Amino acid sequence: MIRAVASQYDEIAWVRYLTLWPRIGDATAARIISHIQKSESIDNALRGLESQFPNQRQIVKGPKLILKVPKGQKLQSVISFVLNQVCIPMSVV
Numbered sequence: 577m578i579r580a581v582a583s584q585y586d587e588i589a590w591v592r593y594l595t596l597w598p599r600i601g602d603a604t605a606a607r608i609i610s611h612i613q614k615s616e617s618i619d620n621a622l623r624g625l626e627s628q629f630p631n632q633r634q635i636v637k638g639p640k641l642i643l644k645v646p647k648g649q650k651l652q653s654v655i656s657f658v659l660n661q662v663c664i665p666m667s668v669v
Contacts, residue, residue, distance in 0.1 A: 578655075581642045584618045597635055618643065 579589035587609055594605040608625065615621035622636045622643075629635055645653070 577638050578642055581618060581639045584612050584615060584621050587613075594635075597632065 577589075577593050579586050580593045583589070590609045590612060591602070591605050594600050594608055595602065600608070608628065611624055611628070612621040615624060618639070622639055625636050626633055
């Protein structure tokens with residue numbers, strides 16, 4: 577997910593992230609990725625995802641949290657921040 581948010585053009589990262597969700601297979605992921613890559617920014621892409629999947633807004637929750645992390649943070653800090661936001665203790669990971 578971190579790689580996907582880092583670049584809206586990282587197709588492999590987006591496929592891996594999107595196909596983890598129920599009812600999103602390769603074909604649906606490809607359509608979504610096409611939309612993401614045509615977006616002006618990752619923020620616009622995430623808003624588009626929210627509108628495509630109004631009943632599954634959690635799809636964009638993780639990427640939006642990653643965008644809130646200050647630039648330059650180490651990977652462990654990013655992971656810790658995201659997990660704390662979704663209430664998963666780091667000791668579980």
